Amino acid sequence: MTQGKKYGVLVLAILAAGGLRLPFERSLTNDLQAANLLPRKLEMRTGEKIGQTFSAVSLGGLRTLIATLLNLRAFSFFSEQKWVDVEDTFDVIVDLAPRTRYYWDTGSWHQAYNAASYYLYESEIPPLRRKLAWRESILKGQAFLERGIRNNPDDPKLYEGLGVLLSDSNKIAAFSSPNEAYEKSYEAFMAAVETGNARGYAKRAALYSLARVPGREMDALALANEIRKENPRLPPTVLGLLYTLNYHEDPAQDVLTLADSIFPNRKIAYEILGNQWMRTRDYFPVDGIARVMPLLEKELGVSEEDSVLKVKLLSPMNPDEGR
Template sequence: MKFAWKIALLVVALLAFGAARLRFEAKLGGELRDAGLFPPPLEIGTREKIGQTSSAVALGGLRTLVATFLNLRAFTFFTEQRWDDVEGTFETIVDLAPRTRYYWETGSWHMAYNAASYYLNDSKLPPLRRREAWRSSILKGRSFLERGARNNPDDWSIHANLGFLLSDTNKFPAFRDPNETFAAAADAYRKSVETGRALGYVRRAWFYALARVEGREAEALEIARGLYADGTHNHTPTLLMLLLVLEAHENPSMDVAQRAIGLFGTPEKAYEALSSHWRRTRERFPVFGVAAGLESLEKTLAIPAEQSVFNEPPPPPMGPDEWFSK
């Protein structure tokens, strides 16, 4: 009887210890996952996709190894232009290795650039189907990067890549609302800058995107002035021109020609810069005061009417309507 009692006590003690350990490990695991030091548990769907052997390896703590082999498989699918398989494989890869920047950026690149370019040039499909497949691929690439950013909020590169995709001249027509798209691009670049790890160009890219958002000109001008004050490494032609344009928006009575000469050095350089900006219609940059500045400089430089930038034929339209016309 005493022996049975001891066994019962031992069982109770073991159960109590196990319960306490389970609570401790669950709490510790949650804290480690929140800190990004421990991956989330594998979902049932992911286990089914990678098979029993790979699932056992992944559960054994070698997720990155399985992800590496799947990445090789995805590359094979890419070379065979099997875009649905590329997408599905990268969905599984990021389930296994959600903290690895490379997989998020590469998966999005395959969708938004490689697959989209394939459909852009695939003459075997009817134009409407090509157009929708092109747009769908870009939207998938955006969604993939957005998920990557949510999983890695402190990764400057994923945020910056999202901003680049959203402000890419050849991609933003897929999103239909330019104002919303440039606002989202600016937000992505801002988050990249706020990580404190972003490269210098990202802050300028944030400004370039924000300058194209209607109604946020004052905010963009404040950033432009800060960038300009930071040093000559930020004095790119685009930044100088957008600084000028936004100042003209803030002060419509400003002498744009004189301000342009002050920024670019000579009337000739100012005219060249203003003319170049006037032609950049595809990029949807604002043009406040540019026409007035050009007219004034053409008088100053005695440019004949037949050589005026206003008499140049407009750049041919470039967008989905032209790309998928036949």
């Protein structure tokens, strides 16, 4: 056989072998996709941002390595408080490693907490711009976490992170509607619970958020009762909410009887409900506290001047306060 004929046969053999393996490779690709083992396509801007060398390297299964390197770069930007660079870098990182919770969590944390605080306290920025930048950073952090959740719908911690952010008393003023933020926070915590891998506090946190949504008191009470059934040893906030939510359901009931049915004793009832009354920045419901407090104070010998109800309360959170 001549050299030319040989190469001809080889080409035909390669094509025939290609035809043989094509269906198998297609089915294997589907299996790998089903098992979430295939890397997703990089976005165009990611390729542009990481440069040709990194793009080529990322093809060969080294995406997480590049993400690790970029994470180090993001740390430098964070140390230098270059927030736009931090944001850009994390955008690239999560495109390279979309299933690593840490990057979503950290990228969001930088925007919603670190950058937001930086802008709030940056004296070189005019006050109005400062507030705007603070708000934008928090919303960016929220959007980043929501993107993380879309990429990792089974990860309870990302839901928990979103729930915490949306119910954070220091951030609530950034959201156009606090009620909506609390509602979303509740949904996020419940989504975490539904994954089956959430930590124990997630359901309680969902209650704390739901209890703060006007009009959802009945649902919140049902959730509180469910939590009570599951765990008889409850933290003070749950006990306080059980009182206020029960009172909201039936304002005509005897408040001392209600308090006795929830708290271990009246002293504890006084302490917990007093704290809840003063936590104005947390927007917790206070139904029935003003009615029961004078009765409890009278019984515990608290003078009228020292009454919790006379303490000057802080106004709900606004970013200009506390500085």
